[in-house]
Structures are given as structure tokens and as C-alpha cells.
Amino acid sequence: MRATTIHGPYDIRVEEVPDARVQRPQDAVVQVLRACVCGSDLWAYRGESARQPGQRIGHEFLGTVVETGSDVRAVRPGDLVVAPFTWSDGTCGFCAEGLPTSCANGGVWGAAGADGGQGEAVRVPYADGTLVRLPAAAASDDRLLTALLALSDVMGTGHHAAVSAGVRPGATVAVVGDGAVGLCAVLAARRLGAERVIVLGRHAARTRVARSFGATDVVAERGEAAVAAVRELTGGHGVHAVVEAVGTRQSMETAVGAVRPGGGIGWVGVPHGSGAGLDMSVLFRRNITVRGGIAPVRAYLPELLPDVLEGALDPSPVFDLSVGLESVADGYRAMDDRSALKAVVTF
Amino acid sequence: MRATTIHGPYDIRVEEVPDARVQRPQDAVVQVLRACVCGSDLWAYRGESARQPGQRIGHEFLGTVVETGSDVRAVRPGDLVVAPFTWSDGTCGFCAEGLPTSCANGGVWGAAGADGGQGEAVRVPYADGTLVRLPAAAASDDRLLTALLALSDVMGTGHHAAVSAGVRPGATVAVVGDGAVGLCAVLAARRLGAERVIVLGRHAARTRVARSFGATDVVAERGEAAVAAVRELTGGHGVHAVVEAVGTRQSMETAVGAVRPGGGIGWVGVPHGSGAGLDMSVLFRRNITVRGGIAPVRAYLPELLPDVLEGALDPSPVFDLSVGLESVADGYRAMDDRSALKAVVTF
Numbered sequence: 125m126r127a128t129t130i131h132g133p134y135d136i137r138v139e140e141v142p143d144a145r146v147q148r149p150q151d152a153v154v155q156v157l158r159a160c161v162c163g164s165d166l167w168a169y170r171g172e173s174a175r176q177p178g179q180r181i182g183h184e185f186l187g188t189v190v191e192t193g194s195d196v197r198a199v200r201p202g203d204l205v206v207a208p209f210t211w212s213d214g215t216c217g218f219c220a221e222g223l224p225t226s227c228a229n230g231g232v233w234g235a236a237g238a239d240g241g242q243g244e245a246v247r248v249p250y251a252d253g254t255l256v257r258l259p260a261a262a263a264s265d266d267r268l269l270t271a272l273l274a275l276s277d278v279m280g281t282g283h284h285a286a287v288s289a290g291v292r293p294g295a296t297v298a299v300v301g302d303g304a305v306g307l308c309a310v311l312a313a314r315r316l317g318a319e320r321v322i323v324l325g326r327h328a329a330r331t332r333v334a335r336s337f338g339a340t341d342v343v344a345e346r347g348e349a350a351v352a353a354v355r356e357l358t359g360g361h362g363v364h365a366v367v368e369a370v371g372t373r374q375s376m377e378t379a380v381g382a383v384r385p386g387g388g389i390g391w392v393g394v395p396h397g398s399g400a401g402l403d404m405s406v407l408f409r410r411n412i413t414v415r416g417g418i419a420p421v422r423a424y425l426p427e428l429l430p431d432v433l434e435g436a437l438d439p440s441p442v443f444d445l446s447v448g449l450e451s452v453a454d455g456y457r458a459m460d461d462r463s464a465l466k467a468v469v470t471f
Numbered sequence: 472m473r474a475t476t477i478h479g480p481y482d483i484r485v486e487e488v489p490d491a492r493v494q495r496p497q498d499a500v501v502q503v504l505r506a507c508v509c510g511s512d513l514w515a516y517r518g519e520s521a522r523q524p525g526q527r528i529g530h531e532f533l534g535t536v537v538e539t540g541s542d543v544r545a546v547r548p549g550d551l552v553v554a555p556f557t558w559s560d561g562t563c564g565f566c567a568e569g570l571p572t573s574c575a576n577g578g579v580w581g582a583a584g585a586d587g588g589q590g591e592a593v594r595v596p597y598a599d600g601t602l603v604r605l606p607a608a609a610a611s612d613d614r615l616l617t618a619l620l621a622l623s624d625v626m627g628t629g630h631h632a633a634v635s636a637g638v639r640p641g642a643t644v645a646v647v648g649d650g651a652v653g654l655c656a657v658l659a660a661r662r663l664g665a666e667r668v669i670v671l672g673r674h675a676a677r678t679r680v681a682r683s684f685g686a687t688d689v690v691a692e693r694g695e696a697a698v699a700a701v702r703e704l705t706g707g708h709g710v711h712a713v714v715e716a717v718g719t720r721q722s723m724e725t726a727v728g729a730v731r732p733g734g735g736i737g738w739v740g741v742p743h744g745s746g747a748g749l750d751m752s753v754l755f756r757r758n759i760t761v762r763g764g765i766a767p768v769r770a771y772l773p774e775l776l777p778d779v780l781e782g783a784l785d786p787s788p789v790f791d792l793s794v795g796l797e798s799v800a801d802g803y804r805a806m807d808d809r810s811a812l813k814a815v816v817t818f
Contacts, residue, residue, distance in 0.1 A: 217708075218732060223758060226732035288760075361564075385565060385573035391755075399751035404742035408764040411570060413635075417758035 127243025128452050130181045133171030136453040144245040149195035152251030156187040158273045159241045159469040161455045163303050164394050169456050182242025183209040183233035184276040198252040204263050205255040208421040209277040214253020222423040242452055242469055256425045267440055270468055271432050274439035280421030281392050282308025286316055288416035289365035289390025293317030298354050298382045301369035302330040304442040304466040307337055309367040311439055314338035324350050333441050351381030369393050376401025385410035392416050443468040474590025475799050477528045480518030483800040491592040496542035499598030503534040505620045506588045506816040508802045510650050511741050516803050529589025530556040530580035531623040545599040551610050552602040555768040556624040561600020569770040589799055589816055603772045614787055617815055618779050621786035627768030628739050629655025633663055635763035636712035636737025640664030645701050645729045648716035649677040651789040651813040654684055656714040658786055661685035671697050680788050698728030716740050723748025732757035739763050790815040
């Protein structure tokens with residue numbers, strides 16, 4: 125089968141790899157219908173996260189079950205399914221607690237030895253705990269299929285950010301980062317009842333999406349000027365909840381500066397220096413909560429899926445570029461130079 | 472009147488200062504019956520927190536109202552009262568939200584220009600928002616009076632740590648730090664329903680108090696060995712909630728190492744390098760919440776006071792040394808060399 129591999133910085137290839145197949149009784153094989161490129165894939169693309177040459181890449185996909193192991197009960201061949209970006213057994217203590225990302229038997233697509241999402245098919249360990257069935261009719265609805273694909277990571281991660289930040293009905297929220305996760309956090313914050321959502325971003329196409337997702341204010345400044353602007357919009361105190369969806373020192377400093385005493389920072393940007401942006405004396409004096417991490421997307425799927433199916437939640441506009449598998453490197457390039465927000469890979 | 476002042480590192484004096492008096496209509500003057508020395512006073516004592524020469528010191532006291540301004544309604548002369556370690560107006564948005572430590576008109580005893588708690592009397596700004604009345608009968612009950620004194624800071628701070636760490640009924644908790652705040656956090660964690668409380672400490676007199684407060688396990692190791700011990704006690708996963716009651720790099724590293732994925736660190740140790748102990752990649756991967764800061768003790772008083780009055784909550788054993796005002800420097804010395812846990816100052 126064909127699958128995307130990474131051989132070094134800026135070296136994304138599509139190659140023949142061994143066919144995905146059931147290896148253990150809990151496995152299923154999913155033929156991929158839609159995959160996409162994640163902002164976190166760009167850390168590997170840019171050489172900032174180490175990968176073995178030839179390692180698979182991509183961790184967001186949905187598709188059709190084509191084979192199941194003898195122990196699989198929850199899905200069968202022919203089922204349309206979405207996969208969260210980590211697999212999990214669904215039965216361990218952490219899965220029971222709603223933290224499948226800490227599953228004792230868990231893992232992430234594209235890890236060494238595992239299939240990646242950007243390929244024709246994926247071997248899914250612990251299929252019963254991992255995969256979520258979708259209505260068969262969704263397969264013929266292109267817009268819906270793309271929206272459902274977002275549940276594999278970006279929408280669930282935006283939701284995790286908003287939940288972790290402590291967004292409540294009536295809250296004022298700031299979102300640091302106008303990438304796809306930040307935009308999904310806008311959707312999530314509004315869904316959780318935020319009254320006001322201030323997006324920090326300067327890319328017009330992205331802030332337009334943010335407004336269409338319910339952002340009430342856009343701040344184009346950066347750093348201290350951005351903090352000053354958020355404070356001016358909020359009577360000098362800052363916002364109840366900040367979503368930090370970047371992961372750098374500056375983005376975390378902005379988050380700390382923008383949050384109101386007693387408020388929370390929900391952080392989901394993969395940390396690349398963000399710890400240095402945490403001024404502990406400020407956090408201490410203002411009782412600011414820092415909460416977040418790798419999103420337990422599987423745990424959120426039962427809550428978010430119905431809203432997507434009903435059309436009440438539609439993250440599909442975060443995908444602004446469509447590429448075929450053989451052209452997946454174009455998707456990386458476009459996202460890297462920010463000419464595309466998020467690339468969907470079609471099969 | 473006589474009051475404690477600090478003139479430089481290890482230079483604590485008791486001097487004549489201007490009498491405390493009502494200066495504004497919202498003020499009250501409290502004649503101090505009991506004060507105490509806080510672990511955070513030791514940062515100033517050791518020269519690690521800057522003070523102006525001659526600045527007052529001490530922020531924990533209870534006593535009798537002797538004078539009130541014309542706008543004061545909630546207390547009157549003769550009332551026995553306890554003061555939280557910060558004053559607050561009780562009416563601003565932050566006070567209404569339960570965060571009096573961020574009160575627009577707030578301040579802390581011993582700040583430049585304010586009276587300190589370790590003196591014969593204290594001018595209390597915003598008396599209605601700040602002071603909490605106690606039953607008159609408590610004045611003649613030495614043990615109870617000492618327990619009530621703990622509500623001015625150390626017990627409320629221990630409670631804040633436990634609440635911030637997310638202690639829930641059935642939780643397994645670790646407490647990093649066997650100082651008075653850590654010990655009060657043991658009490659608070661048990662009060663909140665913790666099933667198991669592991670105290671990290673090696674000072675036998677303190678860990679004995681910890682056990683009498685409900686600690687179920689004591690770990691004498693430090694650093695990585697302490698983390699390994701906590702993990703061994705908890706099936707390898709760590710605890711649901713960690714109280715970080717020290718504020719150093721090592722104590723925060725221990726807290727991060729000891730907490731279970733999805734768990735929380737409640738931190739109340741005044742930060743002295745603790746930020747460097749936060750490994751963001753670990754927090755991210757394990758979805759660990761970091762929450763806490765300066766404790767909004769005033770907001771907790773209505774909840775904690777009845778339990779202390781009924782005897783269900785008794786933090787008085789954290790006081791193991793009693794000194795008169797003129798001997799307050801002995802209290803600092805004894806706490807500094809760890810021969811005393813916490814000194815009460817009697818008048």
C-alpha cells in the first residue's frame with residue numbers, strides 16, 4: 125500500500141509500505157477515506173521533533189473498516205469510523221477516568237513501528253476502545269465527512285483547550301494562536317457558553333474564519349501590545365480563560381499576561397519553550413490555573429459527535445486545502461509557509 | 472505601642488512605633504491577643520525577600536476590636552476577631568468571586584506603610600470586609616484560641632493547597648513539605664475526604680504531627696528517591712493530587728514526578744525557583760493541572776471556622792513554641808534553624 129513517510133527535515137515522501145493487516149485479535153484495519161496534516165506534524169517537518177528516517181507520519185483519519193480481529197466487537201467490516209489521534213484499550217483505569225491518552229496500552233499513529241494516518245490503510249490496535257462508528261450516510265456528504273475528520277484531533281483538541289481553560293457560560297475568553305486548533309477553540313468556547321471570545325491573530329483569512337466561528341474581537345498585536353489590547357477590552361483585568369494553542373515562550377507569556385486573577389490557561393500547544401513563559405510570581409499572586417496537555421480526544425467524541433452530525437458544530441472551514449495522497453508534500457509546504465491553514469488528504 | 476520590625480537579614484527588633492489608630496471611616500483597630508511567625512516571614516528574615524529597614528513584619532493575628540471608624544458595621548469594640556493575612560473590601564468583583572487576595576483595595580499586613588501582625592495593635596483597613604467575628608468565649612480557651620489563630624493563614628493556606636490540588640473523596644494525596652502549611656494541608660486533605668495522604672518529610676517531630684493529622688504514609692527520601700517511593704506506594708502511577716508547600720525547584724520537581732496523569736498540583740509555597748521545576752513536556756503528556764497561589768484565606772473562613780469551633784478541625788499542634796512579643800526574635804531563630812515548627816506570639 126501507499127503511505128506518507130518522513131526522511132528528514134522538509135523531506136516528506138509517499139512510498140510503498142507493507143499492507144496494513146490484523147496482527148492481534150483486538151486489531152482492525154481501516155481503509156482511509158480522509159486524512160489531514162496537523163500543525164504538530166510541522167514540528168517534525170521542520171526538524172524540531174526527531175523522527176527516524178522513513179518513519180510514518182500523520183495521526184488524523186477516518187475511513188472504512190475492512191478487516192477485524194477475532195476479539196473485536198464494536199465495529200465490523202463496512203463500518204464508517206473516525207479514529208482519535210491516539211489508540212487506547214478503553215478498559216484500563218485511565219480510559220475509565222476519561223484520560224485515554226494515558227492508556228496503559230495506548231500509542232499514537234506515526235510512532236515508530238505504527239502505521240500513520242496519511243496512508244491508504246491503518247492497522248488499529250484495540251479497535252473496540254479506539255474507533256468510533258459514524259452513520260454510513262456521512263460517507264456521501266463531503267462537507268460532513270470533513271467536519272467529522274476534525275474530530276480525530278483538531279476539534280477535540282480545541283475543546284480540550286477550552287475545557288482546560290475553565291470556559292463557562294458567560295465567560296470572556298482569549299485565544300492565543302490563529303491556527304486550526306485556536307480556531308476550533310473559538311468554536312468550543314462559544315459552544316461552552318462563552319459570551320466574548322477575543323482571538324489573537326493577524327492573518328486575515330484566519331481571523332475571518334474565527335469571526336465566522338463566533339469570535340467577537342480580533343487583536344492583531346503581539347506580545348506586550350497584545351496583552352495591553354486584551355486588558356483594554358476587558359476593563360483592565362484580563363479574561364477569565366485563555367486558550368494557549370501555540371506552545372512557545374512568547375505565546376505562554378501572552379497567555380499569562382491576558383488572564384484575569386483567578387482565571388485559567390488551557391494549554392494544548394505542544395511545548396516548545398512555553399515553560400519559560402510561565403512567570404510563577406504572577407501565577408502565584410493572581411491564582412492562575414495552568415491546565416491542559418495532549419487532548420484526550422477519544423473521551424470527548426461521544427459529546428462532540430452528535431453536535432457535528434446535527435450541524436450545530438462545524439469545524440470543516442479549518443480545512444482550506446485539499447490534496448491527494450501522492451501530493452501530500454504540497455500540503456506540508458503550504459502549511460509551513462502559512463499559505464494554507466490545514467490540508468485535508470483525500471483518497 | 473510596641474511592634475516587631477525588620478532591619479535587615481537576621482535583624483528582627485521590637486520597637487516603639489506610632490499607636491495604631493483609625494484613619495479612615497472603614498478602619499478598625501484590633502488589640503492583638505495572639506500572633507505568629509510564618510514560614511514566609513523567614514524569606515525576609517534570611518534576606519531572600521527585600522524589606523525596607525524598619526518595616527513592620529507579621530501577617531497573622533487575632534485579637535479584640537478596640538476602636539472602629541464611622542462606616543464600620545460588622546464589628547464593634549469588644550468583639551473578638553481573627554484577621555486573614557490580607558485585608559480586602561469585601562465588595563469588589565474579586566471579593567464577590569471569592570478571590571479577596573486580588574481585591575482592588577486589598578493589601579497585606581507588614582507591607583510598607585501598614586501595621587504588621589506581630590505588634591500590640593493593628594490598624595485594619597476595610598474592617599467589614601476583612602475581620603471575622605469569633606465567639607467571646609474563645610478568648611478564655613487557650614487551645615481554641617491558638618487553633619483559631621491558624622485560620623489567619625496557615626490552615627487556610629493548607630486548605631487552598633488541597634482544594635487547588637483537586638483533592639476529592641477517596642483521593643490519594645502527597646504533601647511535599649513538612650512545614651506548618653504542609654501539615655495543615657494534611658488536615659485539609661483528610662477533611663476533604665482523601666483516603667490516603669503521603670507526607671514527604673524527614674523531621675520526626677513533624678511527621679509525628681502529620682500522622683496525628685491523618686497522614687497514612689511518611690516518605691523520608693528526597694528528590695528522585697522520594698518520587699520513586701510515592702510511585703511504589705501507588706501502584707506505579709503516582710497520586711491524584713500533590714500539595715507543593717515549599718516553592719523551590721526541587722520541591723516542584725518532586726511534585727511533578729509524584730502526580731498521576733490527569734492529576735493536579737496545588738501549589739502554595741511562595742515561588743523561589745519552583746518554575747524551573749515544571750517540566751512542561753511531562754505536564755503536557757500527562758495532563759497535569761498546576762493550580763494555586765496566594766491563598767484567599769478570607770473566602771475560606773466561613774467554611775473552616777465552624778469546624779474549628781466544633782473541634783472537628785484542630786490545627787493548633789502546628790504551634791510548638793510560644794514566645795512573648797519582646798522575645799519574638801527567638802521565634803524567628805528557632806524556626807530558621809528548624810528547632811521549632813511554628814512560633815506563636817502571646818501578648
